[in-house]
Amino acid sequence: MPEQVLDIDDLLRRVIYVHPNYVRPDQTVTSFAFTPRKINGIAEEGLSVDISRFTTYEASIKDRARYRLIRYRRVKSEILVLTAYTILWMATMPTR
């Protein structure tokens, strides 16, 4: 069931880091990480994300050897405005 995204929510999305790597050598992330899938040629409206208050970083990343986690902050729920993201590097990330 879809959950309401609150203004205070952080959103989490996995970014593949090994075969292939979506993080460039300068640590920026390719826009493919934010590209919607197409179903029958039509792009989906929006991206799949986890809402941080309903999960843990551990659960959200699924496979820490293969993925990194991007955390979106300052999200407004009516019109999704992404003003910043942080790549959460698992090596330094506290387990919640």
Place this chain on the structure above:
Amino acid sequence: MPVSNNSILDFEFKTGSSVWLADFPSLEGTKNTMANTTKIMHLLYWNSSSPLSNAAKQFISKLKSFESLEPNWDTYGALTPSAHAISRAVELVRKADRNLLPVYFVAPGPNGEVVVEFRRGHKEAAVYFRDDNSTELVLNEGNDFVLEGTLEHNYEDLLTFINE
């Protein structure tokens, strides 16, 4: 053999075509002498037989590795990259290497596409190969948009933009 960057064109023979001095801007305005003919032949030889750089080999190897990606490789339902898109991206890396374009990054997209990115200083270029065989070329300098086109129509713009 020292060959200035401006002299290197990605020259490809077409059936029935001839080689003209005009195909080589650095020799334009000069007489069609034996010496210039030799230069042209030298350039053609350089273009067609130069070994790939190690960097190009690595990027090609990485591109070919995308063929082994299973559907849903990103856990969000990504498609296996299109074999045609990979093949065209490999072709571009080979061509770019001959033209001294510095490949910076390659990646597959979620919808079967592949991107090849170039970078020199603040100049950035991205070439997208879609699974419907179309291409998209985007040039940026810093945060400034410079050009959007296709590889087929704007390859020379890419060369000029990155290499000048």
